[in-house]
Amino acid sequence: MAKDKLKVRRPRAETPRGFRDYFGTEVTERNRMLATITEVYHRYGFDPLESSAVETVEALGKFLPDVDRPNEGVFAWLDEDAWVALRYDLTAPLARVFAQHRNDLPSPYRRYAVGPVWRNEKPGPGRFRQFYQCDADTVGTPTVAADAEICAMLSDALEATGIPRGDYQVKLNNRKVLNGIMEVIGVLDPADPDAHAARRGIVLRAIDKLDRLGDAGVRALLGEGRKDESGDFTQGAQLSAEQAEIVMGFMAAKRDTGAATAARLRELVTGSDTGAEGVNELETMAELLDASGYGPDRILIDPAVVRGLGYYTGPVYEAELTFEIRDEKGRPRQFGSVAGGGRYDDLVKRFTGQSVPATGVSIGVDRLLAALTAKGRAGMVAEGPVVVTAMDRARMADYQRMVAELRNAGIRAEVFLGGGNMGKQLKYADARNSPVAVIEGEDEQARGVVQLKDLALGARLAAAIETNEEWKAQPAQMEVPRAELVAEVRRMMARREADS
Amino acid sequence: MAKDKLKVRRPRAETPRGFRDYFGTEVTERNRMLATITEVYHRYGFDPLESSAVETVEALGKFLPDVDRPNEGVFAWLDEDAWVALRYDLTAPLARVFAQHRNDLPSPYRRYAVGPVWRNEKPGPGRFRQFYQCDADTVGTPTVAADAEICAMLSDALEATGIPRGDYQVKLNNRKVLNGIMEVIGVLDPADPDAHAARRGIVLRAIDKLDRLGDAGVRALLGEGRKDESGDFTQGAQLSAEQAEIVMGFMAAKRDTGAATAARLRELVTGSDTGAEGVNELETMAELLDASGYGPDRILIDPAVVRGLGYYTGPVYEAELTFEIRDEKGRPRQFGSVAGGGRYDDLVKRFTGQSVPATGVSIGVDRLLAALTAKGRAGMVAEGPVVVTAMDRARMADYQRMVAELRNAGIRAEVFLGGGNMGKQLKYADARNSPVAVIEGEDEQARGVVQLKDLALGARLAAAIETNEEWKAQPAQMEVPRAELVAEVRRMMARREADS
Known part of the structure; x- marks a missing residue:
């Protein structure tokens, strides 16, 4: 009897931890939104690319195995004698594809990609280990006209999905301006870029915490350090009050017009060539965008955008939804960011040794769909048969x-x-x-x-x-x-x- | 120096063995074809389902780990304490989804699914380890009206993509008729279904080889056995000449009309209740299809359809393209099968213990796209910007x-x-x-x-x-x-x- 019982033990009908299924309108509305977005991308001359879901761990790069089993962040397994993994984003595969097929691709190569990515992370409420990304990138040109184009395209794409003008803002910043600030406050030496890395890290992390810690908290982190409520002490960047003022000034540099903001930034980075270059790039982008009708009502310079500043090498951009929604407790809150991107000039170099300039944006598919639902533009019940x-x-x-x-x-x-x-x-x-x-x-x-x-x-x-x-x-x-x-x-x- | 060299060793820009990327029109034309097909499915009342790409190995079933590493046919890895794997088709996940969500799903549940599946198999020319499937299934009803509906839908879907009527045939067969034949020739005993399994296997395999071995070869396999050109001997099913004649008659039972074919089959299965039931089902389906305008010019009974007869439990159907194309050497050849399916009544039972009847079809996405390209309906160069x-x-x-x-x-x-x-x-x-x-x-x-x-x-x-x-x-x-x-x-x- 015991043996018989063992035989009929039934498998559990469950998705693996952190995975889920999508039914009916969940599928069709996401597909419709993505079709709308990619139609805009197509009109801008971008071509679709669907790369393999499985990559060699070597090509993914970030997760090279330094232990037997490289499972940090990705789902990986041994395929005969090579470690392979599910892609964790659409950018790393783009770098591999461009390096592999560069002789057959146009240059610059404008491509968009839509598809699931996988993250081997701890799942949580609303946080899944498989989700969609929707990316557009231009590979092979250093001109910030490419960055400006992507900002305009992002703006058009958001409006096409049903986010009205006025309900979103594309915000522009530039890593080089931040580097200029770093030079001015003495934590970045163009002649020895590796020096002061630890203090720069503290400054970057402090900037990133403005929302959470407020002015005083950030100032403490820029100076001696900060003791939090639990009594834990975080070491500061040891900047003088004058130096800290420059960093605070950077984050608060936004003025009523792009020109005024740029002028303020130019003051702050006085003496840094890199900083001046970053301000020039912001000005050029604003000029190009104004010329094609994408004024500050849609796209504006905002130095408070710091997300990704540590990763990108030039222009950084982020789309924020500015309308209020009610949270689960009925309190109004801003919807926040639904897309972000910027320039990253060294991803392809890993493969070929040649620096290939690139810039691109990624739309948070689930977040945008949630926003459209909140605006009554999606989430409708499908008409049955x-x-x-x-x-x-x-x-x-x-x-x-x-x-x-x-x-x-x-x-x-x-x-x-x-x-x-x-x-x-x-x-x-x-x-x-x-x-x-x-x-x-x-x-x-x-x-x-x-x-x-x-x-x-x-x-x-x-x-x-x-x-x-x-x-x-x-x-x-x-x-x-x-x-x-x-x-x-x-x-x-x-x-x-x-x-x- | 040697150490420095090691440091700059570059990753190879290559997809893993057996994987590939899709560019431009390869993506858009497949998407357009799938959108056309799913629009037809939608009109038939089918709802989309996008299940997780990753399943527990336990839920996938076929590949339960009897060794440490269950890598037979699937890509699997250990996720903490549970083996998980990439889905190898869209049917096994459907069974899991239906068992998991059955209280929230309509019954019958008509669903379609489109997406990549992964096979851990040896890659070859044109044979990849990631490819698309496009399935439609009806779960929860035993009536062959559901099978007929899927055949009609398949016919409409093929025409919608651009395969003209007359260039394809949906062929119908029924596993129960074959079981009836097995009973009549004495290799299937309804009172003891497990008996004679080995001989039934030989008969099934022999039937499946008609194309390759011809009449004489199949007859040899049904009888004593067959020695191939290399001298290897394959054990036969030990049927008498009269018994073999019935099997051969089954495969050649197709007549000019469905009614005539059914009459011939009814003769062959005389004495078997299961066989008679199978013939009744074929007749009912032909009747339903005729009534809604899907006559033998589109859907017809053809007992020579044996693909999948070993797997399915009732009606079996297959779509064949009947026009000729030129092969790589310029010789004309038939395009062949682009879709197949049938009734499988026990997939959900693994999970719940209850038998849940189901029937469904899978379209070979790459094959159909190749066919459309051969017909000049796809494969066009995209208009650039x-x-x-x-x-x-x-x-x-x-x-x-x-x-x-x-x-x-x-x-x-x-x-x-x-x-x-x-x-x-x-x-x-x-x-x-x-x-x-x-x-x-x-x-x-x-x-x-x-x-x-x-x-x-x-x-x-x-x-x-x-x-x-x-x-x-x-x-x-x-x-x-x-x-x-x-x-x-x-x-x-x-x-x-x-x-x-």
Whole structure:
């Protein structure tokens, strides 16, 4: 007996920890949003690329195995004698693809990519180990015109998905300006770039904490250090008050116009060639964008954008949604960032030894879809199919003929194929969010008619109508000649659309 | 020095063995084909499902680990204490999803799924370890009306992608008829289904080899056995000549009409209840399909369809393309199968203990795309963007303004962002398959005009035009006022479309 029991132990029907499935409109609405975005990318001359989901660990780079099993952050396994892994983003594969196929690709190479990526991280609420990314990058040109183009494209893409102008801002910053600041405060020496790395790290991390710690906390971290509430002490960057002032000034440099902001930044980086170059780049981008109609109402210089400043090498950009939503406790809060990117000039060099300039943006697919849902632009319940009920199993051929007629007229339709009486069939139709149920029993067949049940109207009537007269005036069920099935269903669905 | 050399060893820019990347139209044409197919599925009431790419090895089932590392056929790795793997098809995940979410899903549950699957198999020419599948299944109903519906849907989907009626056939068979044959020849005992398993296996394998071995070879395998050219002997099923005749008769049972084929099958399975049930199912399906307009010109009973008979439990169906293509040596050959499916009633039972009837089809995405390319319905070169050349770097803002105008008019356009003279820029435009190049140098700017170069026409003219008069009559380059840029480009592209 024990052995028999062991034999019938059943597998658990569960996704692995941190993975999930997507159903119905979750799939179609994401696909529709991505199709809208990639149509904009296509209009900008970007070509699609779908790279392999599996890469050699060697090509992914960041995660080279220094232990037997390189599982830091990625899902990796040994394929015969080589470690391979699922891609963790779409940028590392782009660098590999460009290095591998550079002789066959146009230069500059504008490409977009959409697809799942995988992260071997601790899952949490709303935090999954497989999710979509949607990237666009231009590889092979150093001109910031490429960065400006991507900012304009991002702006167009957001508006195309249904985020109105005024409800988002694309914010621009530049790593070189920050480097200029670092030079001015003496923690970056152009002649010896590796010196002061630890103090630069402290400055970068302090800047990144402005939101959380406020002015005083950041000033403490820029100076001697900071003791937090628990009493733990974080070592500071040991800047003088004057030096710290320059860093604080950088983050607060935003003025009413791009020109004024640039002028303020130019003051702050006085004496640094790199800093001046960064300000020039910001000015050039603003000029190019203004010329093509992407003014500060859409894209503006904002030195408070620091996300990614540690990673990128030149322009950095981020799209923020500026409208308020309610959080789970009903409190208003800003939606925040839905896309970010910038210039990274050394990714391809790993493979070829040659520096290949590149710039690109990644849209947070799940976040943008959540934003569209919050704006009522997505998250709608899908219209279900017209359901032809099956009163009499033996007459399935008649019911199939009906759905074939409806489908040939472009109407989504299905026959009920399960078991059960009329009540169960109508319940199924309701659960499917079906607009219309079709009923043809023995009596109807004999008289050459069908009953059409307007399920949505029926639900509304049941909730709202008070008198019998009203019910009769707007019947939720009607009898029509069999020959007029398609025309009548179409009419009911059109009325429903007009009502909603 | 040796140490320094080691340090700069560069990673190889290569996909792992058996994986590949897809570029440009390879991506868009597959997506377009899949969008067409899923639109048909949607019209039939099927809902999309996108399940996790990673499953527990336990849920995938077939590959339960009986060794430390379960790598037979799948890519698997240890995730903390559980083995997980990339899905190898879309059916095993459906069974897991249905078992996991059955209380929230409609019943019957019609779903379609599109996405990559992964196989840990030896790669070969044209045989990759990641490829797309496109499936549609109905879970939760035993009626063969569901099987018929899927056959009709498959037929509609093929026609929607561009395979004309007459160029394909959906062929129907039924596992129960084969089981009836097995009963009649004495290798299947309904009272003891496990008996004779070995001989049934030999019969199944023999049937499957009809194409390759011909009548005589199959007869040998059904009887004593067969010695192949190398002298190796394959044990036969030990059927008598009369018994073998019944098997051969089964495979050759196709007649001019479905009714005649069914009648012939009914003769062959005389005495077997299962066989009679299978014939009834085939008849019912043919009846339902005829009633909704899917006659034998699209869907027909063909007992020679044996693919999958070992796996499925009831109806089996397969879509074959019947037109000829040329193989790599220029010889005509039939295109063959592009989709297959059938009824499998026990996949969900593994999880829940309850038998859940299901039926479904899988389209071979790469094969169908190859077929459409062979028919000239896919494989076209994508139209590249209008390229605005950048004669003068300092005037990038003007060029950006031009592409913004073109894009706002819905025209795909880009500025040349690379380095190089006009010759290099026009070469780039050609490589991009650009329809029109826009040129505005100092002189043009001063006169308020732009040059438009019709690149496609230019190529044709260079090849075909013989006299100077003709050249002038249809110039490949024209000067137009700057203000008429968009209108003129649109006119040139419309003319191009009309010409092609």
